Amino acid sequence: MSVNQEKEAKAIDLKLLKRLLIFLKPYKKYVVIATILAIVNSAVGPLRPYFTKVAIDNYIAKNDSHGLYWMILAIFGLIVISGLFSFSLNYIMQTVGQKVLLDIRVKLFDHIQKLSLKYFDKNPIGRLVTRVTNDIEGLNELFSSGVVMIVADVLLIIWIIIFMFYTSFELTLITLSVLPFLIATSIIFRKKVRVVFRNIRLNVSKMNSFLNEYFTGIVTIKLFTQEQKQFKDFQEVNEESKDLWVKSVFYYAIFFPIVELLSAVSLGLVLWYTAGNILNEHMTIGILVAFLSYAEMFFRPIRDLTEKYTTMQSAMAASERIFSTLDTEPDIIDESNAIEKNHLESSIEFKNVSFEYDEEKPVLKNISFKVNKGETIAIVGSTGSGKSTIISLLNRFYDIKTGEILIDGINIKNLKQESLHNLIALVMQDVFLFSRDVSLNISMGNEKISKELIEDAAKALGAYDFIMRLNNGFGEEVRERGATLSAGQRQLISFCRAFAYNPDILILDEATSNIDSELELVIENSLEKLFTGRTSIVIAHRLSTIQRADRIIVIHHGEIKEMGTHNELISENGVYAKLYNLQFSNNKLN
Numbered sequence: 345m346s347v348n349q350e351k352e353a354k355a356i357d358l359k360l361l362k363r364l365l366i367f368l369k370p371y372k373k374y375v376v377i378a379t380i381l382a383i384v385n386s387a388v389g390p391l392r393p394y395f396t397k398v399a400i401d402n403y404i405a406k407n408d409s410h411g412l413y414w415m416i417l418a419i420f421g422l423i424v425i426s427g428l429f430s431f432s433l434n435y436i437m438q439t440v441g442q443k444v445l446l447d448i449r450v451k452l453f454d455h456i457q458k459l460s461l462k463y464f465d466k467n468p469i470g471r472l473v474t475r476v477t478n479d480i481e482g483l484n485e486l487f488s489s490g491v492v493m494i495v496a497d498v499l500l501i502i503w504i505i506i507f508m509f510y511t512s513f514e515l516t517l518i519t520l521s522v523l524p525f526l527i528a529t530s531i532i533f534r535k536k537v538r539v540v541f542r543n544i545r546l547n548v549s550k551m552n553s554f555l556n557e558y559f560t561g562i563v564t565i566k567l568f569t570q571e572q573k574q575f576k577d578f579q580e581v582n583e584e585s586k587d588l589w590v591k592s593v594f595y596y597a598i599f600f601p602i603v604e605l606l607s608a609v610s611l612g613l614v615l616w617y618t619a620g621n622i623l624n625e626h627m628t629i630g631i632l633v634a635f636l637s638y639a640e641m642f643f644r645p646i647r648d649l650t651e652k653y654t655t656m657q658s659a660m661a662a663s664e665r666i667f668s669t670l671d672t673e674p675d676i677i678d679e680s681n682a683i684e685k686n687h688l689e690s691s692i693e694f695k696n697v698s699f700e701y702d703e704e705k706p707v708l709k710n711i712s713f714k715v716n717k718g719e720t721i722a723i724v725g726s727t728g729s730g731k732s733t734i735i736s737l738l739n740r741f742y743d744i745k746t747g748e749i750l751i752d753g754i755n756i757k758n759l760k761q762e763s764l765h766n767l768i769a770l771v772m773q774d775v776f777l778f779s780r781d782v783s784l785n786i787s788m789g790n791e792k793i794s795k796e797l798i799e800d801a802a803k804a805l806g807a808y809d810f811i812m813r814l815n816n817g818f819g820e821e822v823r824e825r826g827a828t829l830s831a832g833q834r835q836l837i838s839f840c841r842a843f844a845y846n847p848d849i850l851i852l853d854e855a856t857s858n859i860d861s862e863l864e865l866v867i868e869n870s871l872e873k874l875f876t877g878r879t880s881i882v883i884a885h886r887l888s889t890i891q892r893a894d895r896i897i898v899i900h901h902g903e904i905k906e907m908g909t910h911n912e913l914i915s916e917n918g919v920y921a922k923l924y925n926l927q928f929s930n931n932k933l934n
């Protein structure tokens with residue numbers, strides 16, 4: 345989450361609130377029950393002081409022990425009812441709250457994974473992680489207690505005022521006389537705390553991104569002995585965090601005693617006014633006792649509401665970010681009449697394809713070539729020339745505006761994306777392994793790929809030996825992005841993945857990393873097996889791969905410069921011949 349992402353949010357934004365409340369719809373029944381409980385419960389509380397007043401004035405003062413007995417029973421009943429209601433209310437709302445959070449999180453996750461790569465290019469992973477974790481967590485209080493409790497608190501305040509006026513008009517005015525001071529204090533507190541909490545949120549995301557980058561780049565940091573400097577930077581962020589929290593504690597530490605003080609002042613005023621009036625029999629002791637309770641009861645919901653204001657506000661800020669993600673439409677979607685295709689029958693063709701990631705920075709210019717079924721095509725070119733982009737387009741990771749990409753004469757935009765991806769196995773330049781075991785990294789959880797198939801793939805491609813040498817063989821956990829395996833081993837595993845998958849089309853983005861000669865031989869052999877019986881497009885760096893290809897496409901600055909077999913291109917004496925002469929002293933074309 346970047347700093348400028350954090351906007352000042354309103355505490356109650358009706359439009360946002362309305363969208364949030366839609367998530368409560370499946371639990372309408374529970375919300376209705378909880379709201380009824382909250383309304384009834386808010387009325388039960390203020391009844392107690394009133395019953396006490398009746399008990400004192402009507403029964404104690406008149407020595408009516410029978411009536412008193414019933415009154416005490418009634419008060420006891422009120423306490424039990426109120427306790428039961430509070431429990432049920434809390435239990436229902438907390439449960440509903442957690443269910444709603446789960447729903448939103450699932451919806452958000454599902455939505456994000458449907459978004460196209462363009463979105464992931466623009467949004468750092470850290471931000472997306474924050475969205476699905478912290479931001480959702482920010483809604484917790486809103487759903488679990490927020491909405492219903494706010495309704496209950498407001499109702500409670502109204503009930504208390506009604507009961508107070510009913511009991512004594514003058515005393516109500518006296519009790520409420522501190523209200524202006526209370527409101528002023530609340531406003532100042534809210535303002536101060538809002539700023540602190542906003543800074544705390546910024547600090548948290550600062551710390552998250554710092555840690556994320558630090559641990560990801562730990563090797564580089566150690567290599568350049570940057571630990572000391574980084575530690576200092578971390579301490580700075582940490583210090584800031586401490587200062588902010590201390591500041592927030594300070595405001596709370598001032599606010600609550602002030603509320604207590606105001607409540608005491610109003611109690612004092614009530615006492616002072618009543619004392620004289622009781623003596624000259626204008627008022628009763630019952631009224632005094634009831635009022636002391638009311639005055640105390642009155643301040644609690646006001647204090648709660650002030651406190652909830654900050655949680656509501658951060659919930660609104662979080663929901664704003666969540667909705668902006670949910671509102672991002674996936675821009676690559678299947679047409680309603682999209683075609684299912686299970687096998688390649690004749691050819692893959694690029695027809696006058698031009699493409700740019702960012703406006704006015706063309707990456708591919710007018711690319712046209714055809715690969716017939718069973719052929720192997722090698723694409724070569726210098727770094728940044730657009731080779732990986734070509735295969736991203738064939739997989740429809742990005743949509744093109746100019747030109748067409750056809751599989752058996754059908755535009756890939758008219759194919760179901762799932763069937764397009766089933767048709768093609770893609771081995772990427774930088775292999776990605778998941779933190780699961782080796783077999784799962786080969787099968788990718790596809791149930792059709794059995795254990796035998798996984799082992800056969802490993803045996804066929806020469807990966808079996810090194811996998812069996814791992815402590816747990818195929819069950820060995822591949823830790824964080826395969827850090828415990830060598831680059832060559834990671835590549836072999838990704839080859840096994842493609843082999844077990846057995847697709848009609850194989851696309852391979854050969855890695856340029858250097859691999860020891862023994863493993864190199866294994867990889868060359870396994871590539872041979874991978875290509876057999878398939879239609880392949882290979883972004884090639886190995887001379888062996890290039891020479892084996894039926895045709896070589898030479899890309900330069902996003903344009904096809906030459907096309908032909910190795911021998912043809914050498915005799916043409918153009919770009920390829922130059923690249924070849926320059927780079928093949930070490931047997932690789934980089």
Ligand SMILES: Nc1ncnc2c1ncn2[C@@H]1O[C@H](COP(=O)(O)OP(=O)(O)OP(=O)(O)O)[C@@H](O)[C@H]1O
Pocket residue numbers: 465701702707725726727728729730731732733734773
């Ligand atoms: N996701 C992206 N967003 C914006 N620009 C990109 C993106 N991916 C690649 N580019 C740009 O497009 C151009 C072609 O990149 P591409 O990855 O296709 O090159 P390449 O030929 O595969 O290079 P290499 O041999 O180094 O892998 C480069 O200038 C690169 O900066």
Ligand SMILES: [Mg+2]
Pocket residue numbers: 731732733773853
């Ligand atoms: Mg590349």
